Amino acid sequence: MFKEKxxxxxxxxxxxxxxxxGAVYNNPRYRAWFYQLAMMLGLLYFFYSIISNTLxxxxxxxxxxxxxxLSAAAGYDVLMSLISxxxxxxxxxxxxxxxxxxxxxSVIGIFFATVFGFIFGVAHFSHNWLIRKVAITYVEIFRNxxxxxxxxxxxxxxxxxxPGTRESxxxxxxxxxxxxxxxxxxxxxxxxxxxxxxxxxxxxFGVFFLKHWAKKNQEKTGEQFPVFYTSLGxxxxxxxxxxxxxxxxxxxxxxxxxxFNYTGGITVIPELMALSLALSVYTxxxxxxxxxxxxxxxPHGQTEAARSLGLKENRVMSLIIVxxxxxxxxxxxxxxxxxxxKNSTLAAAIGYPDLFNVFVGTALNQTGQAIETIFMTVVxxxxxxxxxSFLMNRFNSSVALVTR
Amino acid sequence: xxxxxxxANNDDIIVIKDLNKWYGNFHVLKDINLNVRxxxxxxICGPSGSGKSTMIRxxxxxxxxxxxxxxxxxxxxxxxxxxxxxxRKEVGMVFQHFNLFPHLTILENLTLGPIWVQKKxxxxxxxxxxxxxxxxxxPDQALKFPGQLSGGQQQRVAIARSLCMAPEIMLFDEPTSxxxxxxxxxxxxxxxxxxxxxxxxxxxxxxxxxxxxTVAHRVIFMxxxxxxxxxxxxxxxxxxxxxxxxxxxxQIL
Numbered sequence: 001m002f003k004e005k006x007x008x009x010x011x012x013x014x015x016x017x018x019x020x021x022g023a024v025y026n027n028p029r030y031r032a033w034f035y036q037l038a039m040m041l042g043l044l045y046f047f048y049s050i051i052s053n054t055l056x057x058x059x060x061x062x063x064x065x066x067x068x069x070l071s072a073a074a075g076y077d078v079l080m081s082l083i084s085x086x087x088x089x090x091x092x093x094x095x096x097x098x099x100x101x102x103x104x105x106s107v108i109g110i111f112f113a114t115v116f117g118f119i120f121g122v123a124h125f126s127h128n129w130l131i132r133k134v135a136i137t138y139v140e141i142f143r144n145x146x147x148x149x150x151x152x153x154x155x156x157x158x159x160x161x162x163p164g165t166r167e168s169x170x171x172x173x174x175x176x177x178x179x180x181x182x183x184x185x186x187x188x189x190x191x192x193x194x195x196x197x198x199x200x201x202x203x204x205f206g207v208f209f210l211k212h213w214a215k216k217n218q219e220k221t222g223e224q225f226p227v228f229y230t231s232l233g234x235x236x237x238x239x240x241x242x243x244x245x246x247x248x249x250x251x252x253x254x255x256x257x258x259x260f261n262y263t264g265g266i267t268v269i270p271e272l273m274a275l276s277l278a279l280s281v282y283t284x285x286x287x288x289x290x291x292x293x294x295x296x297x298x299p300h301g302q303t304e305a306a307r308s309l310g311l312k313e314n315r316v317m318s319l320i321i322v323x324x325x326x327x328x329x330x331x332x333x334x335x336x337x338x339x340x341x342k343n344s345t346l347a348a349a350i351g352y353p354d355l356f357n358v359f360v361g362t363a364l365n366q367t368g369q370a371i372e373t374i375f376m377t378v379v380x381x382x383x384x385x386x387x388x389s390f391l392m393n394r395f396n397s398s399v400a401l402v403t404r
Numbered sequence: 405x406x407x408x409x410x411x412a413n414n415d416d417i418i419v420i421k422d423l424n425k426w427y428g429n430f431h432v433l434k435d436i437n438l439n440v441r442x443x444x445x446x447x448i449c450g451p452s453g454s455g456k457s458t459m460i461r462x463x464x465x466x467x468x469x470x471x472x473x474x475x476x477x478x479x480x481x482x483x484x485x486x487x488x489x490x491x492r493k494e495v496g497m498v499f500q501h502f503n504l505f506p507h508l509t510i511l512e513n514l515t516l517g518p519i520w521v522q523k524k525x526x527x528x529x530x531x532x533x534x535x536x537x538x539x540x541x542x543p544d545q546a547l548k549f550p551g552q553l554s555g556g557q558q559q560r561v562a563i564a565r566s567l568c569m570a571p572e573i574m575l576f577d578e579p580t581s582x583x584x585x586x587x588x589x590x591x592x593x594x595x596x597x598x599x600x601x602x603x604x605x606x607x608x609x610x611x612x613x614x615x616x617x618t619v620a621h622r623v624i625f626m627x628x629x630x631x632x633x634x635x636x637x638x639x640x641x642x643x644x645x646x647x648x649x650x651x652x653x654x655q656i657l
Contacts, residue, residue, distance in 0.1 A: 222526075310493045320505055
């Protein structure tokens with residue numbers, strides 16, 4: 001028969017076992033430390049040798065190093081710039097131009113990719129056969145074709161097929177679309193326009209206030225106020241009202257055909273259109289899948305429980321399904337947004353002047369200072385993606401579940 | 405109103421007539437006829453796949469049926485959102501897997517229906533919620549999330565959630581089947597208390613035969629999509645008439 005050991009006996013036995021196998025090199029904890037230390041030293045040596053080698057080689061070749069080139073004149077023009085720029089401006093300024101162009105195309109891309117993604121992701125669950133099939137087809141087509149090919153498709157096949165300047169597609173002599181770009185009117189504020197601008201701010205604050213009030217009111221009286229439509233009314237109605245009262249203190253600058261091209265108004269170059277289209281349609285297909293996965297990840301029992309409480313279908317969606325689906329969707333959105341920012345470097349293929357194109361492309365070529373230009377560009381993309389990550393993680397922790 | 409008919413017999417809160425349901429070619433419910441009086445407590449049992457869950461899920465339209473008629477509390481179940489909403493307001497349901505909303509606290513789970521469906525002020529909804537949490541003996545868990553509770557506690561919250569809507573009828577779909585043995589009793593105790601104190605109309609799909617003996621007015625045996633036998637608990641267990649019920653009872657008792 002087995003005799004049951006007391007706790008003291010077991011502890012004593014293990015103490016003896018511990019001391020008898022006392023070799024330090026067999027202790028798992030010391031081993032782990034040793035391997036980590038060895039790994040660290042190895043890595044340090046690796047990077048040290050790369051850097052010292054490069055510096056040594058560059059010195060031997062007589063190559064220039066350092067960031068002094070940034071203050072030199074770039075000597076080349078860019079296709080599109082959000083800030084004023086001409087060929088006499090510096091490399092530092094072209095760095096900013098490229099950075100802003102990258103941010104612009106990324107923001108446009110992220111906005112429309114999200115819109116497409118949510119529309120087609122939700123459409124996947126439509127009871128309408130046609131809508132469902134369109135959603136599935138969209139995802140299958142655009143997810144499975146290389147992005148570079150899609151950029152070329154929009155740029156060379158779609159936008160290049162648009163009519164020439166003189167045969168522009170136009171809408172009310174204000175919006176023009178042709179092979180050289182998309183042109184639309186610009187609002188220029190005059191004296192008194194500040195009233196309208198101020199009213200926009202007031203409207204935005206008003207909406208926040210309304211939302212807060214509606215929530216408090218519901219808590220107090222139980223009544224549900226139609227916040228969404230009222231907000232829309234305030235957002236558009238208030239500025240419109242003040243614009244009319246102040247006698248529309250704006251001039252509208254229409255694009256006008258002068259010679260071979262349109263001048264005035266705002267121009268969207270075809271490179272920007274093609275790249276934003278390709279990025280948003282492509283990424284939208286992935287986001288649609290993320291949205292679908294998120295909604296499917298919510299067990300059907302949740303819908304049933306919500307319905308059995310008597311909630312209407314739109315409330316089941318907004319109060320139960322979407323908040324739970326978001327915890328699956330948000331981490332996937334994060335990586336899709338980051339991919340989009342990185343994929344925007346495909347701008348180089350069609351000549352959109354993004355950071356990669358104007359800096360690692362042209363500036364590197366002209367100055368030969370590969371390490372500096374690449375380093376600066378790497379840092380920018382790194383920081384952009386860190387910002388996205390940070391924001392999305394904040395968002396994610398607000399939708400995460402508490403389980404214990 | 406034409407679509408909302410008043411029933412002839414005021415005592416019958418649920419009237420199911422010749423109800424048939426198919427999943428594709430599979431005939432899950434065959435000519436179900438069942439009248440439930442107000443305040444009546446019915447236990448439904450039967451082998452798995454016999455259609456018992458499907459039947460009670462038809463009552464609040466979590467399942468649709470193809471033939472027959474169903475009238476709940478004077479409202480006929482037809483393809484009309486108004487009727488469906490009217491019926492769901494009167495019918496509470498407790499599920500096998502609790503189906504609490506994991507992103508909301510226990511208190512929010514309980515006040516969701518009263519606030520959004522009954523349009524009650526938050527204070528009032530919370531007061532009702534706390535009353536029912538005390539009834540199911542877990543008022544101290546109000547601010548926790550469902551994931552932080554044991555299975556038995558979650559199921560009691562689910563019962564309280566349904567009660568907050570003050571339903572006329574409660575449906576229980578195998579409420580103890582997903583619970584560990586030691587938690588079954590705490591849930592059954594709550595249900596027995598509910599039955600005895602509130603006098604609520606209850607339809608309960610369960611294999612807890614002691615529960616059936618204690619609280620049920622009537623026990624129904626379903627097999628192959630049909631109601632095979634129904635009787636008072638005593639007769640049901642002591643003198644089963646059909647071979648199928650005898651076989652079933654010999655397997656589970």
